[in-house]
Amino acid sequence: MPRQVTAFSNPLVKQARGLRDKKNRRREGLFLGEGLRILTEAREAGHLPELLFYSEAGHPLLDRLIDETEAKGGEAIETNADILHKISGKDNPQTVIGVYRAFETGLDRLDRSASPLWIVAQSLRDPGNIGTILRTGDAAGAGGLILIDDCADPFSVEAVRASMGALFTQRIAAARWEDFLLWLRAGKGQLIGTSLNASQDYQQPLYASPAFILVGNEQAGLPPAYESECDLLVKIPMLGKADSLNAAIATAVMVYEVVNQFRRG
Amino acid sequence: MPRQVTAFSNPLVKQARGLRDKKNRRREGLFLGEGLRILTEAREAGHLPELLFYSEAGHPLLDRLIDETEAKGGEAIETNADILHKISGKDNPQTVIGVYRAFETGLDRLDRSASPLWIVAQSLRDPGNIGTILRTGDAAGAGGLILIDDCADPFSVEAVRASMGALFTQRIAAARWEDFLLWLRAGKGQLIGTSLNASQDYQQPLYASPAFILVGNEQAGLPPAYESECDLLVKIPMLGKADSLNAAIATAVMVYEVVNQFRRG
Numbered sequence: 001m002p003r004q005v006t007a008f009s010n011p012l013v014k015q016a017r018g019l020r021d022k023k024n025r026r027r028e029g030l031f032l033g034e035g036l037r038i039l040t041e042a043r044e045a046g047h048l049p050e051l052l053f054y055s056e057a058g059h060p061l062l063d064r065l066i067d068e069t070e071a072k073g074g075e076a077i078e079t080n081a082d083i084l085h086k087i088s089g090k091d092n093p094q095t096v097i098g099v100y101r102a103f104e105t106g107l108d109r110l111d112r113s114a115s116p117l118w119i120v121a122q123s124l125r126d127p128g129n130i131g132t133i134l135r136t137g138d139a140a141g142a143g144g145l146i147l148i149d150d151c152a153d154p155f156s157v158e159a160v161r162a163s164m165g166a167l168f169t170q171r172i173a174a175a176r177w178e179d180f181l182l183w184l185r186a187g188k189g190q191l192i193g194t195s196l197n198a199s200q201d202y203q204q205p206l207y208a209s210p211a212f213i214l215v216g217n218e219q220a221g222l223p224p225a226y227e228s229e230c231d232l233l234v235k236i237p238m239l240g241k242a243d244s245l246n247a248a249i250a251t252a253v254m255v256y257e258v259v260n261q262f263r264r265g
Numbered sequence: 266m267p268r269q270v271t272a273f274s275n276p277l278v279k280q281a282r283g284l285r286d287k288k289n290r291r292r293e294g295l296f297l298g299e300g301l302r303i304l305t306e307a308r309e310a311g312h313l314p315e316l317l318f319y320s321e322a323g324h325p326l327l328d329r330l331i332d333e334t335e336a337k338g339g340e341a342i343e344t345n346a347d348i349l350h351k352i353s354g355k356d357n358p359q360t361v362i363g364v365y366r367a368f369e370t371g372l373d374r375l376d377r378s379a380s381p382l383w384i385v386a387q388s389l390r391d392p393g394n395i396g397t398i399l400r401t402g403d404a405a406g407a408g409g410l411i412l413i414d415d416c417a418d419p420f421s422v423e424a425v426r427a428s429m430g431a432l433f434t435q436r437i438a439a440a441r442w443e444d445f446l447l448w449l450r451a452g453k454g455q456l457i458g459t460s461l462n463a464s465q466d467y468q469q470p471l472y473a474s475p476a477f478i479l480v481g482n483e484q485a486g487l488p489p490a491y492e493s494e495c496d497l498l499v500k501i502p503m504l505g506k507a508d509s510l511n512a513a514i515a516t517a518v519m520v521y522e523v524v525n526q527f528r529r530g
Contacts, residue, residue: 041506128393132511141504162511169506203525239406239524241306241434245517246397246427252514253521259504260468 002066002076005053008086012051012077016087016099022153029102031155032087033167035094036061041165042098043068049098052076055084056095065096088157102155105174107146107183114171115143116209116262119255120180120191122226123217124247127152131162132248133215134170138163140255144171146212148180181229184212193222193230194254196244202234207258215254218247267331267341270318273351277316277342281352281364287418294367296420297352298432300359301326306430307363308333314363317341320349321360330361353422367420370439372411372448379436380408381474381527384520385445385456387491388482389512392417396427397513398480399435403428405520409436411477413445446494449477458487458495459519461509467499472523480519483512 005013018024019032030050033039039049040061052069054062057078066076084093112118119137124130130152134145145154151174152159160167175183184191190208194215214230216222221244227233236245236253245253270278283289284297298304298314305326307313317334319327322343331341349358377383384402389395395417399410410419416439417424425432440448449456455473459480479495481487486509492498501510501518510518 045506132514135507135511136514138505138507139501139503139510164507164509166505166507236404236521237524237528238404240403240431241310242400242403242429242431244429245404246400246513248511249397249401249514249517252510252518256501256518256521259502263502 002078004078006080006083008083013083013087016051016053016097019099020089020157022156025102025153025155030099031102031160032157033098033100033160034088034096034157036096038160038165039065039096039098042100042168045168047100047168048072048074049100050074051099052096053079053084053087054096055079055081062096103172105172107173107175107179110144110146110171110173112143112187112189112210115141116211117142117255117258118144118146118210118212119251120146120148120212120214121151122148122177122214122222124151124215125218126247127156127158128162129218129246129248130154131159131167133251134159134163134166136248136252136255138166138169140259142170142255144173146180147172147174148177177226190232191230192232192234192254192258193227194236194250195222195227195233196235197227198233198235200232200234202236202254202257205232205234207261209262211258213251213254213258215247215251267343269343271345271348273348278348278352281316281318281362284364285354285422287421290367290418290420295364296367296425297422298363298365298425299353299361299422301361303425303430304330304361304363307365307433310433312365312433313337313339314365315339316364318344318349318352318362319360320344320346327361368437370437372438372440372444375409375411375436375438377408377452377454377475380406381476382407382520382523383409383411383475383477384516385411385413385477385479386416387413387442387479387487389416389480390483391512392421392423393427394483394511394513395419396424396432398516399424399428399431401513401517401520403431403434405524407435407520409438411445412437412439413442442491455497456495457497457499457519457523458492459501459515460487460492460498461500462492463498463500465497465499467501467519467522470497470499472526474527476523478516478519478523480512480516
């Protein structure tokens with residue numbers, strides 16, 4: 001049975017609220033997911049929260065979340081909008097917030113044969129971009145996202161929110177560049193870099209499965225040493241005054257080109 | 266000659282800071298642009314600020330901005346990082362901030378023959394999406410962005426920032442749906458809606474110039490009555506668990522399909 005908590009000083013409320021900070025997420029190995037839609041995506045992907053805070057009972061999807069959370073040993077906590085506001089920091093908080101165990105992000109847990117397409121992000125700093133790329137990857141049938149070097153935290157509230165639940169459906173790995181290269185070259189895989197310095201249009205090559213699409217930092221793009229490790233270096237045409245696209249946009253344009261080639265056969 | 270201002274109480278500082286609020290932007294017909302990169306894009310597109318605040322003199326691009334701003338009757342104001350922080354509200358403010366006159370956004374100012382491609386957004390609520398779509402439009406050689414119904418303000422700080430200067434290079438119009446339809450049907454133009462309800466894959470049709478790509482609200486998509494006015498209704502394939510893409514991502518995927526068709530033929 002869910003218990004009721006309405007005190008700001010409750011230690012579970014404090015713990016949940018603390019997970020907005022990266023250092024607390026790291027230390028406790030937990031993160032926050034918000035909203036019935038995202039928590040339902042998570043449940044359908046096999047992820048149930050350790051703690052489930054909710055303010056408005058009665059929705060059948062919520063009932064199911066509560067039942068399954070408790071059946072798996074998690075705790076469901078009925079609370080109010082003020083507490084949810086305190087946890088989320090948002091003026092109009094979602095009516096459901098879950099505290100989840102962070103996933104293992106070792107490269108060795110990825111099965112590259114599980115998908116024809118993977119996304120690799122290097123030093124992406126904007127958590128919104130990380131989440132949006134996860135959402136795009138899910139939509140495009142990618143296997144997951146590999147984070148290279150110092151990326152924003154995929155378990156941050158902003159990233160989880162922008163992913164719209166894809167954080168729970170996509171595989172996520174984190175690795176240093178050297179370790180990623182060793183892993184990549186130990187099997188099949190075409191590494192495709194997008195770069196303003198490339199001479200080849202992104203629609204020119206024939207892409208091969210599994211394709212690893214590599215995107216660089218929002219400001220700096222890919223380091224030249226990383227570009228030179230790519231099997232293909234391609235550019236998206238820039239027809240106006242701008243010299244670059246938003247990183248998540250460039251990723252999506254590349255991803256759908258590869259998907260479209262694979263769909264054609 | 267630039268004058269120096271270091272007082273928080275200075276009326277120009279107060280006025281500039283006020284432009285973070287939509288109601289002040291509307292009343293004064295002014296908006297903020299931040300950063301040497303964006304202000305230089307603006308200058309190259311023929312837009313100079315009425316007020317130019319800067320904290321670090323000496324960059325040749327800044328010198329040129331100051332000279333041209335003053336030559337056009339604007340005022341250049343040397344100040345410090347604290348004042349720029351106060352104006353922008355950011356912890357690490359850019360070293361240059363401009364106050365610009367907002368553009369006219371009447372549909373009658375658009376010349377549809379100026380570009381083979383236009384983007385039409387309906388009730389987009391996220392200013393970051395508006396800015397990102399402007400940036401994508403610029404990169405893809407679009408003529409501009411037409412905002413239908415209640416969209417976020419394209420002159421908001423978030424939109425200008427996300428546009429990376431494309432706000433100054435793209436045409437921007439705002440209209441009610443009925444007025445847009447009257448204008449559209451008075452000339453050539455193919456209205457292409459993206460919808461989860463469409464049966465036709467987005468790579469199937471042959472697009473015709475000028476193409477008007479219509480995207481709907483982030484949560485609700487396009488209203489059915491709007492979809493039924495489209496010449497083509499297409500869907501981007503969703504191959505995973507997600508049922509939709511981020512609005513700016515979906516726009517970019519559509520836009521580059523049209524661009525790629527036009528490049529081939």
